[in-house]
Amino acid sequence: MALGSYVVLFGGGRPVGERVRAYLISAIGLVLAVASGMVVGGSTWWTLAAYLVVSVVAVLVTRLVDPGPPGPYFFVLMLGGGTLLTGTGLGIPMTAAYLALGSALAIAAGSLDALLLERGRSRPASAPVPAGPTGPPTWVVLVRVLVAVTASVMVSVARGDTHPFWGVLVVVLVLSYPGDEGRLTVRAVSRIVGALVGIALFTPLARVHLGTAGYVALLCVLLWCVARVTAHNYLVGSVVITLLALAISVPLSPNEGPGELATARGVDTIVAGAIAVAVIWVIRTTRERRP
Template sequence: MWVRSLVSFAPAPAPRWPMALQAALSMFVPVGLFTLLGHPSVGLMAASGAFTVIYVAWATPAQRIRILPVIGLALLVCAALGAVVAPWPAVAAIGLVVVAIVSSALHYGYRLGPPGPLFFVLVYGLATHVTAVVGGKRVVDPLLFLAAFAAGVAIAYLIAVVAAVIMHSVRRPDPDSVRRLPRTPSLDADSRALLVRVAIVAVLGTLLSVLLVDTARAYWTVCAGLAVIGVNAGRRAAFVRGNQRLVGTVVGAGLFAGLAFLPIPVWLLPFLLGGLQYVVEILVVRNYALALVFITPLVLIITSTAGAASGVVTTALILERVVDTLVGALLGAASGIVHPRRARVG
């Protein structure tokens, strides 16, 4: 069953190109702008703010205009927390667990849907990585990173606003089909099971990294696990979708390994990242395994080179990312055991 799911394509519930175009532009514009200004590494830091625009794709244009600033602010808070605790690896590891659990509780409680809480944890980890202390000083000034990230969020929101205005003028939503967020967060049985899985992955993934590997790599292990968990409840769904994510993430890490050794000119990077983001958004609702083949190198390019002093991706770094991905994805898939057999398939 799960093998077939790796190569099958589900029908898209709605045309995906508008969301894919917004996501691609939100990635392309900040990277391209800062590259033209002679600061490509700053552009990569700003590019992580583009994750704002991929949330609440189900919402009406008017709803997106209201909700996305809150999403962007939440992402910025996670980034700020990561930058604050970056000098203290032990504190950053504890913060990783706390951010994963709290952001997931709020995400599931407010029923935000795909892409899940992954990117809140990712930007926290990216902030700790980029602004870490090496040789007695920060790799990147925290204020520079947060300013670049905030610029990326603002650019993504402006693109979403323009798209919302255009879409609202073309097609008005049916009032009976409008979905509303709850006023206060609440967790049903499925959401509680997902939150337990997040806690398991966050705690075990962080402990394994701290005790056996490297504290600085814990965030990627946890993020790989969260990519597996997603927002699907039910034991059968957990293992089928978990295997999809496991295979897609590992293959995507291999694609990153291939791209890392290509002599990609700086001016091509905005097109590469924007193109990857577009493909991801087109595929994500049809075949998640295939989507992860492209989202994994996208995220790894950003996390591995944003703010890097040398900008060089080594073989050791690639192997580290592959190992961390494998461990996290296995933890995420195995955590599906917490769902009872009678649980609803999400």
């Protein structure tokens, strides 16, 4: 149910109709991504195929339909969550039911403030939105993602990492962002530095026993910070994202201690970040313009 509630991160600040549309798109993608992860979990090559398919579809959906932040990385993250759920004994129908219930609660909670605002007063005219950074065409993004995801998963396989989603997540986070080579390189470096800082902060936090209520409260605080900070300062946002992802991964990875998990994720981030930077500068197009 907690995973289902993640759909509330989409559609922020939009009118009710657009917001619910974004919620529904993300909820459907959530269920499909988690179910796919549960199907392929344990198989290296099927897992690679699933990451390639979900990454491409997620990039296309967010570019063509634009449900808003957090963008394609959300669906890749949920595919990884599904692979972790493989060994829990839960079946796909039961898992999908819990995900759907969590999504329904999130849609209700996430739409409430917009409904109250629209009923209480008329919405002011929206100010013109300044043009964002000009990025490469969709086909370039897809080629970069395919090459980088394949390389990242292959490195994970060579290292014996059975859950390569962290590296794939870094690749998609960097390469799906609009911007020229310089902007994307800064984003990759910010991700690496932010992840390392987040791991350093997580190490002492992992030793504290919070209990169920404290754990849920921590996730809520981290989710709020991710939603508020990431769009304004990606370096700080990467720190919070790392803390959130590690906090979620620990109970889903009982065979790995928090320190071992954090170390492996740090290596994944450095390797995937380097792969992303290499792909950015090797696969280029003359159609890219610098803002």
